[in-house]
Amino acid sequence: MSNLSNDHNHNDSFIKIPTIKFTKLFINGEFVDSVSGKTFETVDPRTEEVITEIAEATKEDVGIAVKAAREAFDSGPWPRMTGAERAKIMLKWAELIDQNLEEIAALDTIDGGKLYSWCKTVDIPAATNILRYYAGAADKIHGQVFKTSRNLHLYTLMEPVGVIGQIIPWNFPTIMFFTKASPALAAGCTVVLKPSEQTPLSALFYAHLAKLAGIPDGVLNVVPGLGSNAGAAISSHMDIDAVSFTGSTETGREVMKAAAMSNLKPVSLELGGKSPVLIFDDADVDEAVDLALFGILHNKGEICVAFSRVYVQEGIYDKFEKKVLEKAKNWVVGDPFDPKVQQGPQTSKAQFDKILSYIEHGKKEGATLLTGGKKLGNKGYYIEPTIFTNVKEDMLVSQDEIFGPVMVLSKFKTIEEAIKTANNTRYGLAAGIVTKNLNIANSVSRSIRAGIIWINCFFAFDIDCPFGGFKMSGFGKDYGLEALHKYLQAKSVATPIYNSPWL
Structure with a gap:
């Protein structure tokens, strides 16, 4: 919780x-x-x-x-x-x-x-x-x-x-x-x-x-x-x-x-966007967890470039899952005026209801709810940070833009598989790559069809740098x-x- x-x-x-x-x-x-x-x-x-x-x-x-x-x-x-x-x-x-x-x-x-x-x-x-x-x-x-x-x-x-x-x-x-x-x-x-x-x-x-x-x-x-x-x-x-x-x-x-x-x-x-982040075996797991979590929970997930699809290479997947679960459970949700709080309420009742209905869809479709998935408190549009695993690519939670604090977590084996799954979306707004290997960073960034690619960072906008999407x-x-x-x-x-x- x-x-x-x-x-x-x-x-x-x-x-x-x-x-x-x-x-x-x-x-x-x-x-x-x-x-x-x-x-x-x-x-x-x-x-x-x-x-x-x-x-x-x-x-x-x-x-x-x-x-x-x-x-x-x-x-x-x-x-x-x-x-x-x-x-x-x-x-x-x-x-x-x-x-x-x-x-x-x-x-x-x-x-x-x-x-x-x-x-x-x-x-x-x-x-x-x-x-x-x-x-x-x-x-x-x-x-x-x-x-x-x-x-x-x-x-x-x-x-x-x-x-x-x-x-x-x-x-x-x-x-x-x-x-x-x-x-x-x-x-x-x-x-x-x-x-x-x-x-x-x-x-x-x-x-x-x-x-x-x-x-x-x-x-x-x-x-x-x-x-x-x-x-x-x-x-x-x-x-x-x-x-x-x-x-x-x-x-x-x-x-x-x-x-x-x-x-x-x-x-x-x-x-809209359904942005992937690809985390490779050579990544620092703690840094990758922080990046992935900030990438989906920043602004309570109400962000078009959110890292809503997290793909982790199999060598570090188990370690990553354990650590991201622990951090998500300790994420502080509450009054956005409180300086200790990391996540405020969803903007509106309509958005709050939409997010909760997507979470229900995910459960019905057979994805595993690792943590979260419920409203918090008796008043206000607060939702727990939510993580799904065992997600198939054709599930709604994997394809639709939820626009909320809902991470879809999957593993991959090869670079080719990572690129293929990253591009398996009708959207093409943003994508992330987490690796210390320059060759992987360069080759993967050229292979993903998205308007902005962030290597070992998230939300790295600059007023000088044009921003916009590909595809839908x-x-x-x-x-x-x-x-x-x-x-x-x-x-x-x-x-x-x-x-x-x-x-």
């Missing part, structure tokens, strides 16, 4: 919960009610109690936001500013976030069950780093000049795409907000962003700070609402020029269909200058040259 922190139901024992200041839609620089007057509840997963009511954007509200973003793009100052001017405002925004760090961290903790200490020291600093990175790129957007084989002076202009629709998930509300918004704004685009209905609080706070920083009205619009309504309206809107979505593969497919059926807008999708994990990259170029389009300009002595 995993450790349950005794204080996990004592809501205010570790920190003062902030007053919720922003609950309305942010459109054209103002906080406004939805046209319908509809609201939805956002729930604290620690207590299952309603935090507050949030204005619910519907198709009509999205239309108003798009109109504001279109006006700001076609006639407003933002795309016409120099890159340096945009950068100055974005840097001011980052500064304001730093000043409000603790309050925002608490919002993501009560809204999403995320570890407060992690939000404060990792998520929010990573987000401001992203914002500053793209602020630094805003004045370095250049086209090219070509010496052509014909008598032409030919060059390209890199211009902002226009109004961008962005739909982000609930598992990393802060990082995803800035992963999407920062490069689009740096490029000179205007944005209509839909945060998840599960975790809207920090997004609305960021909108408020954007206004204080000097981002002009209409440039950034934040419209919390349901995916089936507000998200669908963004994907299908004729006046949105491109859409970027992070979330499930099923929803990504709907976004793509809607984009195709409307104005054929370009789409970038970062979707989507296409298009976040991070790096590749992400900036998603929001720019090349315009070619040609002028004839007559009678030049140099031709």
Whole structure:
């Protein structure tokens, strides 16, 4: 049985919960009610109690936001500013976030069950780093000049795409907000962003700070609402020029269909994953156990790149299984404000129920439940760290993205077998390799079909390094200058040259 922190139901024992200041839609620089007057509840997963009511954007509200973003793009100052001017405002925004760090961290903790200490020291600093990175790129957007084989002076202009629709998930509300918004704004685009209905609080706070920083009205619009309504309206809107979505593969497919059926807008999708980690006989077992466990239990398993399929070579398998079981049983689950806690509650009741149903499936299909598998406590969406062994490749727990603290543990004999099983998935987002052998690391990393491969590490992202999936994990990259170029389009300009002595 995993450790349950005794204080996990004592809501205010570790920190003062902030007053919720922003609950309305942010459109054209103002906080406004939805046209319908509809609201939805956002729930604290620690207590299952309603935090507050949030204005619910519907198709009509999205239309108003798009109109504001279109006006700001076609006639407003933002795309016409120099890159340096945009950068100055974005840097001011980052500064304001730093000043409000603790309050925002608490919002993501009560809204999403995320570890407060992690939000404060990792998520929010990573987000401001992203914002500053793209602020630094805003004045370095250049086209090219070509010496052509014909008598032409030919060059390209890199211009902002226009109004961008962005739909982000609930598992990393802060990082995803800035992963999407920062490069689009740096490029000179205007944005209509839909945060998840599960975790809207920090997004609305960021909108408020954007206004204080000097981002002009209409440039950034934040419209919390349901995916089936507000998200669908963004994907299908004729006046949105491109859409970027992070979330499930099923929803990504709907976004793509809607984009195709409307104005054929370009789409970038970062979707699901079922990431393998291959642990070879020469690995340090203790380090491998720590890596594998962090890889599946970090953020309570609600992470698209989670090491949900762990393959261990037979020479060290028994030793690994014994040690990972011991550590999983001592993993501390509880109130995410408690600095001793390693795992908070799942973000929502829907996700909590989904994870538990997958665990039941695994048991019915004949997998061995090594540890965990049950809810913890009487209140809150807490689930024990769970490990299955004796899993067949065609079982649901081995093929579907569970998005929870559920590890599937298997053994392998040869490198060839390891590669084959690692690739036996419809996804291709991330993969891990644990070995001291450089030849194994290099050859296996080239053989796995995934967008990022981590050798002897996990969650090793860098803002400079493009991130995105293969196969049904989507296409298009976040991070790096590749992400900036998603929001720019090349315009070619040609002028004839007559009678030049140099031709």
